[in-house]
Each structure stands twice: as structure tokens, then as C-alpha cells.
Amino acid sequence: MDMVNNAPTAQAGSQEFRRGWGVVLAAMLGIGLGLSPVPFYTIGMLAPELRKAFGWEFSAMMVGLPIMTLGVLIVSPLVGLLADRYGVRRVTLVSIVLFSLSFMSFALNTGSIELFYLNWALMAIFGAGTLPITWTRAVNNRFDLHKGLALGLSLLGTGVFGFLVKPLTAWLIADYGWRAAYVVVGLLPLLISLPVALLAFHDVDGSLTNSADRRAALARRAAAAPGLTLRESLRDYRFWLLAVAFVLISFSVGGLIPNMENILKIAGFARDDIVALVSLIGLSVIVGRIAGGWLIDRLWAPGVALVMISLPAFACYMLADAQLTTSSARVAIVLIGMAAGIEYDLMAFLVARYFGMKSYGAIYGAQYGFFAFGAGIAPVVFGKAFDKTGSYHSVLTLAAVFLVLGAVALLGLGRYRRFDPSSAAQA
Structure with missing residues (x-):
């Protein structure tokens, strides 16, 4: 009986991937080579070179990340609406195209920290369309039975390129210099x-190829799609x-990864050992993406998040140990990489399940702004x-506390919402 009942579901799930594999592949590459991971994973390798070239303080260069965050906070809701x-x-x-050009333009800097900061701001504005806000909308629209797995695979690119881009950047710097590293890495999206x-x-x-027809179809689908509007969501x-939880979680993971090289350095690890260890981040992100996506399809997502x-x-307590082995x-x-692996697809999944697809782009964009903050x-x-x-x-220690608080907060979301499917079918 179970086999009979499950056959249509299994067939529908396989049809989802037959129809949507191209979208998943494009999203994986686009997100992996987009604004979210590329500057984040390369700054740790490039900052020491900029310090040697221009004498900038490490903490001063890290200001570029909150500048990018501010740009994302401003632009990401607009990108979602567009x-x-x-x-x-x-x-x-x-x-x-714009993100690629703006990342390569870092190579033109001749020592102006103000121009360096401006470059971060422009990169955030021009590259916001490469964030998961856009890519995951198409994935969410094409998948239902395997939504979590499809999102996990789409966001796999951050782990794949997180694993590859650090040694690639290190090799480019060693053989060709930091300017060449900016240009070559910036060319990858193009x-x-x-x-x-x-x-x-x-x-x-x-x-639909006609612009007017496409806009009309999008308007009809948005009007009929099940879910809440952005205004309704703001009152929920x-x-x-969700915003508070992801600020706490993203603060902890977002502080650990770009500082990992220095954490290991002051713990006494040699340079080659540090490069080998930090490359594990990308591999564990991949594991977190796949395992997390598979689990949230089958189990209650906030419960999965509580554990992972x-x-x-x-x-965090291990890394704080003076006798770190x-x-x-x-x-x-x-462990940190696996948490980073589930963050983005968990956010996309929770937005779709608790707020629906009516204003998915705008709601996800707003939530991503909190995450980026x-x-x-x-x-x-x-x-x-x-x-x-x-x-x-x-x-x-603070990061450890924030991780637990953020995971526990997600439990307060309660059961998934059930939206009226008839309007979506009509759309």
C-alpha cells in the first residue's frame, strides 16, 4: 500500500528535477560566484597583501564588509521588488556583469582607503542581483515536493567555490600578485x-518573450499566488x-569565517596548515547544504536548525582553547562550515513556508538585509x-551564546502555514 501511495509522489518529484535541473545548476553557479561568497571568502587572503602594499590596518580593511552590508540592506528589498x-x-x-566589473575594479586602487570603501559600496549595489534573493525565487517556483533539496543544491555553489577560491586566490597572489588575483577571480562570474x-x-x-506579456503574467501570478504581502508580513x-534569529546566527558565522586564518595563526598553526584547515570550510558547507536540504524536506525545519x-x-569553545590541536x-x-551551509537555504525555505510566494522576493530581500547586517x-x-x-x-564566547539563542528562537515560528492552493493553480 505504501509503495502504491508513494509512487505518484516519487514520480512527481523526479519530474520536478527533470524540468528544473537547469534552473538549479544556473542558481548554484550564480550564487557561488556572486556577491555573497566571493568577497567574503577572498578578503582574508587579500587583506594582508593590501596591508603590505598600502600600510592599511587590518581592522580598517574589514570596514569594507559592513559597508557592503549597508548597501545590501538598502538595495536587497528593491532587488526583490524588481x-x-x-x-x-x-x-x-x-x-x-556589473558585479564582475566592480570586483575587478579593486585592482585599480593606488592606495586610497576611501576609494577602497567606495568600491565596496558600488559592488554591493551592482551585485545585489546575484544574491540568493533572485535565484531562489525561481527555484521555489519550480519545486514543491523537493523544495528543500533543490534549494540546498542551488546554494551548494557557496561551498564549492568557497573551497576552491581560497587556494586559487593564494596561488594567484603568490605567482602574479594581488591585482591579478582581483582580475582573475572577478572574471569567473562572466x-x-x-x-x-x-x-x-x-x-x-x-x-514568454514579449516584455508586456511577461509583466502581465508576473502581475497575474503575483496577485493569485498564495501567501502574504510584504505589508502583511511586517505585522506578523x-x-x-526570523529577523532577530538570523541576525544572531549570521553574526556568529559571519565573524568566524573571515577571521579563521587569524584565529588559527595566533593558536600557533603554520601557514600551510592554516590553508589546509580553512579549505575544510568549503567542503563542510557542501555537506551542510545537501544534508540540511534533505532534512528540511522531511523534518520540521526549525527543529533541524536547532541541531545544526x-x-x-x-x-567556538574549542577555538577559544589555548591548547587548540x-x-x-x-x-x-x-561544524561551523555545516552551519554556514544550511543558513541560506533555511532562510529561503522558511520564507516560502511561513509567508508564501505572493511577495517572496520582497520578503526574502528584507530578511536577507537583516542577515547581511x-x-x-x-x-x-x-x-x-x-x-x-x-x-x-x-x-x-559571545558567538556561542548567539548561535544557541538564534537556533532556539526559530522554534517560536510554530507549524508551517497552509495557504490556499487554489489561487496558485489558477495563476
């Missing part, structure tokens, strides 16, 4: 993600609970704590 109105394909294609997106990235309105306690996001609290460092980094201020707070005390002990 994606809702004009379609995600147009927004992402334009943003890939050479890899843009061609695939042109061929394979289409939302459910992709068959779940919106603010609370465990890195122990990692290679084995404990590996365990700590893997926590991740953006964290590196500076971590750096200031180290500059003041010569240790990360106090801020690691």
Missing part, C-alpha cells in the same frame, strides 16, 4: 555563471522573530576584540 515585477532572469543577468544563466535560468514565465511576529546551528557553539580545529571548522558587522567586532585584547576568547 524581481517580483520584471522577473528574476533580467535582474540576475545584468547584476552578474566566464562561468553568465553563459549558463543565459542558457538555463528561467522562471516559470520563461516561455514571525517576520521579526547549535552545535557550532561547541566549536589540529584535530579539534578540524572538528570546529567542520549581522554578517557585515561581525568581522569588525571580531577584529576590534582582537586588537583590544590580543585574543578572540571573549567574542568567541
